[in-house]
Amino acid sequence: MEAVFGLLLMLLGVSHGVETSFCDGRQDGAQCFRPLGESVALRLMDDASKLSRYQWFKNHTIILNGRKNHVMSNLMENSSSFSPSDGIFRIDNLSRTDAGEYTLHSFDLRGQKLELRSLQLTIQAPVSSVLLVSECLSQGGMRVSCSSEGADGPQYSWTLDGHTLTEAQLLSGNKDSNNITLRQDVSGQLDCSVSNHISRMSTCGFRLTDCSLFNGTHLSQRLLVSSESWCTKPTADTVASSVDHSLLICGLRAAVVTLILTGIAACYVWRKKKYETAEGSAAPGGMDQENSVVMVEMRSSASEL
Structure with a gap:
């Protein structure tokens, strides 16, 4: 039953667990808004292996320091992870302290700065x-x-x-x-x-x-x-739909009752015929009795001769 229910949720697009939202930080000045307690995946670059060195700051503090595919340090390693192959920095269980301005610094082989991009992450509580x-x-x-x-x-x-x-x-x-x-x-x-x-x-x-x-x-x-309650406003369409739905239910119930009664009647007729057949085969009269009388008469005639 649980497996069927899980499959139904999957087909409906409903999933258990924490939702992960994506935010594209490859454009300078990007702004991301995410709910408290959820996760966010920040796309910092296409591929970190194409960069000689990169640093990611939050309010002038180095959060991430790496060289190509190698992550040298991650100040938020307890609540985040970085994938150099696709340049996605994921933060789990977002808190208000995760909000702020993040800045990405990238460098070439000679150590010269290639690009400087900023991203503003805002954490909000939803309407309850x-x-x-x-x-x-x-x-x-x-x-x-x-x-x-x-x-x-x-x-x-x-x-x-x-x-x-x-x-x-x-x-x-x-x-x-x-x-x-x-x-x-x-x-x-x-x-x-x-x-x-x-x-x-x-x-x-x-x-x-x-x-x-x-x-x-x-x-x-x-x-x-x-968030635990909701309401719907009845309209002409919803009322008509409700009436149609009620008629459908009544029709189905009538059909089920008819089938049950038909089945009971058929069972009764079948049992009655079976009983009559068994009663007829067990009766002492009929052809068997007549044959017995004939045999007795034949034996009596033979003895007289």
Whole structure:
């Protein structure tokens, strides 16, 4: 069972373990964003054997020192490895201390510097949850706040009925900020999304309440979405799909019940015929009894003679 489940995950493109992300550092000024705890493979060069000597610095400290295919030293050897054949430097279990500016220095046979390239590695925590809070204001309108946990450098965006919120629909605030105040006449399904360079999470949103119906009464709503929960918004397509799916299930169940009843009936008929056949063969009457009487009469006639 576990083997079948593993094969299914492989076919679906799902793998266990830590994900490895690749970043091309062969261009000067490359920027890489990676999540905490995962691994990264940094492509520093095509082939180290073509370089007489190379050094890789992090914030003015030599991390890697090598000559062609030979790695002379690696300051991060406990958490990293370097492959000279393809020029990939791999760092496992990324931490915040791994972030920073890395610089590659390469030299020719005469010791003269060939190239100088820099790479900026940024480590971020992904968005783990989003909290959406709305509040009716006494003067009309609605204040809405969107906050997140865990994310480094979060960016916020708003949609109303699936369309990007416009400045004309706001009483105050910015559509790219996490706190906005909507005009009183704005209605629809409001959603908030929080993202950074490595992750994105959206709330299920909620239908805006007409605050004027409460005559200034304070009203607030809270909606929390985390990485352990999700929601789907029903549409006409999904409803139709659900109905079709239910009809299919009912049809299959009816077919199974029909097959079971047919099998029971066939078994009953077969057993009844078998019983009648066995009963008929065991009866004392019939041709055997008549033959016995004839034989007795023949023996009686012979004795008289």
